[in-house]
Amino acid sequence: MSDEEDLETKALQRQLDDAFQTTRPRRGFEDELWSKIQARRPWWHTAGAFFAAIVGGVRRVPPAPAAAVALLLVLVLGIGLLGSLGHRGGAGGAATSLSQGVQRGGQYNPVAGDFGRLPAPFLLAGSGVNDAVPPKEVSIAPRQTGANTLYFGPANLVWAGQLNVAVSTAPVYRFQAPSTDDANNFATSIGAAAQPGQADLSILGSYSSPDFTLTVAYGTRVPNREPFYFLTPTANGSAPGSTAPDIAGAYLSTHRLTPIWPSSVVVDQSGSRVQLLRQFEVAGVGPVFLVDGVGDRYGLDVHVNGNDVVQVAGPMPLSAPSAGYRIISAGQAVQSALASPPSGVDRITPTPTVMLTSAELVYALVWAGDHSFYEPAYLFSGTFSYNGTTYTKRVLVPAVDPSQLSS
Amino acid sequence: MPADRPPFEDIYREFLGRIYAYVRAQVTSSADAEDITAQVFMNAYQAYPRFETRNTTPAAWLFRIARNATLDHFRAHSRRERLQRTVEHQPMDEHDPAGMAEERIRYQALLSHVARLPERQRDAISLRHSGLSFEEVGVLMKCSEDAAKMLYHRALKVLRESVREEMA
Numbered sequence: 026m027s028d029e030e031d032l033e034t035k036a037l038q039r040q041l042d043d044a045f046q047t048t049r050p051r052r053g054f055e056d057e058l059w060s061k062i063q064a065r066r067p068w069w070h071t072a073g074a075f076f077a078a079i080v081g082g083v084r085r086v087p088p089a090p091a092a093a094v095a096l097l098l099v100l101v102l103g104i105g106l107l108g109s110l111g112h113r114g115g116a117g118g119a120a121t122s123l124s125q126g127v128q129r130g131g132q133y134n135p136v137a138g139d140f141g142r143l144p145a146p147f148l149l150a151g152s153g154v155n156d157a158v159p160p161k162e163v164s165i166a167p168r169q170t171g172a173n174t175l176y177f178g179p180a181n182l183v184w185a186g187q188l189n190v191a192v193s194t195a196p197v198y199r200f201q202a203p204s205t206d207d208a209n210n211f212a213t214s215i216g217a218a219a220q221p222g223q224a225d226l227s228i229l230g231s232y233s234s235p236d237f238t239l240t241v242a243y244g245t246r247v248p249n250r251e252p253f254y255f256l257t258p259t260a261n262g263s264a265p266g267s268t269a270p271d272i273a274g275a276y277l278s279t280h281r282l283t284p285i286w287p288s289s290v291v292v293d294q295s296g297s298r299v300q301l302l303r304q305f306e307v308a309g310v311g312p313v314f315l316v317d318g319v320g321d322r323y324g325l326d327v328h329v330n331g332n333d334v335v336q337v338a339g340p341m342p343l344s345a346p347s348a349g350y351r352i353i354s355a356g357q358a359v360q361s362a363l364a365s366p367p368s369g370v371d372r373i374t375p376t377p378t379v380m381l382t383s384a385e386l387v388y389a390l391v392w393a394g395d396h397s398f399y400e401p402a403y404l405f406s407g408t409f410s411y412n413g414t415t416y417t418k419r420v421l422v423p424a425v426d427p428s429q430l431s432s
Numbered sequence: 433m434p435a436d437r438p439p440f441e442d443i444y445r446e447f448l449g450r451i452y453a454y455v456r457a458q459v460t461s462s463a464d465a466e467d468i469t470a471q472v473f474m475n476a477y478q479a480y481p482r483f484e485t486r487n488t489t490p491a492a493w494l495f496r497i498a499r500n501a502t503l504d505h506f507r508a509h510s511r512r513e514r515l516q517r518t519v520e521h522q523p524m525d526e527h528d529p530a531g532m533a534e535e536r537i538r539y540q541a542l543l544s545h546v547a548r549l550p551e552r553q554r555d556a557i558s559l560r561h562s563g564l565s566f567e568e569v570g571v572l573m574k575c576s577e578d579a580a581k582m583l584y585h586r587a588l589k590v591l592r593e594s595v596r597e598e599m600a
Contacts, residue, residue: 030592037592038561044542045561048453050466055448058470062444062477228446238438240446257438 046245139348140199142431145423146389146402148177148320148368175319176416179367180409181378188355188384188403192309195386195424196347198399203252203343205229208241211254211342215239215281229341236261237280241341244397249318249390251397255338256282262333268292273299273327276334284339287312288324301325301339305388305399313401315388320404320419345399352424358384358403361422368421373411379418381407386424400425440480443490444473450491451498454562457546458502458554468505472498492568495559499572506551545594553587560584 203211208229209219217232217239229252232239237258244252264279266272270290277283288301289312303324304312314322325339353361362381384405391398401424408417423430451472456465475497483493546557552573559569570580 034588034592037588037595040542041546041557041561044546045450045453045457045558045563048456048543049449050452050469051462054452054466054469055445058448058473059441059444061470062473242446257442 046243140197140398142429143197143350143398143400143425144391144393145425145430146391146400146421147423148318148419148421174414174416176373176377176409176418177319177368178372179376180373180418181376182363182365182407182418182420183378183380184359184363184405185380185407186382186384186405188359190310190352190355190358190386190403192307193351193354194349195307195310195352195401196305197350197401197425198305198345198347199396200251200343200345202244202395202397203229203241203341207343208252208341211241212239233259244392249392251390252341252343253339254341255336256280257336258334262335264332264334266332269296269299269329272329272332273334277325277327277337280337282337282339284325284342289314297329299327299329301327303340305401307386307401310386313386313388315390315399316402316404316421317390320387320406320421350401350429351426352401353422353426355384355403358422358424359405362403362405362420365420365422373416377409377411377416377418379407379409381405381418381420383407387421389421437480437483437485438490440477443476443480443494447490447494448473450562451494454495454498454558455502457543457558459505460544460547464505468498468501471504472501475501489568491564492571495562495564495568496572499555499559542595545591548594549587549590552583553590556580556584557587557591 212219212230212232215234217234217237220231220233220238229241229243230239232241237256237260239254239256241254242252244250262276264272264276266275269292274283284301284303287304287306289304291300291302292298293300300322301324302322303315305315307313315324317323326337327334328336362384384403387402387404388399389402391400403422403424405420405422406417408415410416448469452465452469455468455472456462459465459468472494476494479497483490546554548554549557555573556569559572560566564572566580566584567577569584570577573580573583575583
């Protein structure tokens with residue numbers, strides 16, 4: 026085989042890898058099928074519905090629990106734990122480039138743009154970690170998130186809010202796709218060892234300890250998610266505390282999984298899902314939330330049942346150096362939002378008029394092959410009614426100056 | 433549930449995408465891929481109580497079920513019917529840019545080349561790029577690891593030629 030043919034073959038293999046990795050069922054299929062499978066469960070299995078509801082409530086959120094839930098956790102744990110594999114573990118975790126840049130007041134080069142031109146962040150309906158079961162047989166494709174039904178289709182947008190952003194630069198973070206060694210190091214740092222006989226190349230690694238099993242998975246472009254892990258206690262899942270956040274915090278600390286990045290802790294209505302919503306500190310602005318592919322905040326998830334932690338899912342800790350980028354003004358962001366094309370294929374006829382009434386600076390993950398970015402963006406939001414249902418329309422506008430974007 | 437066996441939902445969530453991709457590379461329509469994928473996990477769910485992690489990995493176990501379900505699908509549908517479906521397969525509406533983008537993302541064109549390969553070659557490519565080792569591919573295809581490698585590389589060569597021809 027000639028060198029050229031060899032190269033061609035390798036390129037083809039790479040394309041095949043990508044093709045198989047990115048070919049996924051349509052939005053909603055996963056949950057639809059899971060519902061069908063659940064419907065086939067013998068009646069006596071429903072006795073465990075309580076537990077299932079706890080875990081299911083958590084997992085329902087992600088299109089793939091491993092992916093979704095894990096994603097959330099990964100983010101939380103992530104960037105700090107492994108950190109250039111300088112993972113220290115525990116609350117004191119690795120002082121990664123990310124933590125230095127973000128948590129210590131944004132000590133980044135303000136306008137350098139060291140990473141060159143960046144791919145632009147965008148909303149992609151169905152790509153978020155917080156996928157819920159979509160209603161069946163609807164002519165449009167709304168997405169339920171909590172009490173809201175999200176709409177990503179065409180709309181006539183009107184700005185009716187206030188957006189004040191007093192800074193002209195913000196950090197962008199970049200991390201390399203982790204290797205198997207990185208995953209192994211992470212697992213070792215929390216006391217887990219590789220499971221023997223593993224031959225699953227679709228994940229970075231599968232591990233176990235006397236107390237838990239751990240899976241570390243690759244990041245994916247669709248849905249957009251970081252390399253993530255999910256940890257399932259097999260014994261000693263209990264942790265001290267009188268509230269779910271206390272229990273979650275104690276478990277994370279004991280297992281050296283406490284994220285070092287800033288976060289805001291929230292608990293869902295059932296009281297069983299504790300989310301550490303990840304934030305990025307932007308000098309002059311304060312903590313800024315990370316949002317997923319549908320604009321929902323996310324981070325690390327801990328699922329609690331009584332005093333037991335039943336699952337932890339979050340981003341794999343990775344080193345993420347930062348670089349400062351010039352960002353557009355609030356006025357420019359509004360103009361861009363109003364001119365934004367729809368991000369989804371949903372369609373309501375006639376085209377609704379939506380008053381965008383709120384906007385905030387956020388961070389979004391942008392996948393770029395063997396590396397990814399956390400980039401600042403403006404998230405606009407507004408609601409409208411259609412056939413008695415209230416919909417939320419979200420628009421994500423890249424905050425990085427267009428001259429620094431590759432698309 | 434045995435301690436070494438994760439909840440079925442974990443398996444389901446972890447492998448659904450890969451199984452779908454594997455099946456999708458075999459058939460001409462996403463509707464067929466969904467039907468087969470659904471059958472795979474229905475079968476897997478029923479068989480899960482008998483699944484032994486000591487004997488096989490979840491990946492090998494699920495791909496065996498997927499492979500059988502795909503073969504069943506082909507047996508149930510005549511070649512003529514499948515060709516007819518291919519002919520009737522409608523391309524994505526050009527006025528649906530988001531859909532077209534998704535289509536591109538999914539590498540439909542490349543997978544359609546894979547779908548046109550002879551059965552065993554198609555299987556070798558699909559299983560291998562679904563993340564299975566050559567040893568696992570060999571077990572599933574009832575041949576040795578070396579034979580699986582040879583089959584895979586032969587399939588890759590045919591696929592390369594097929595892609596080349598289209599680009600020419």
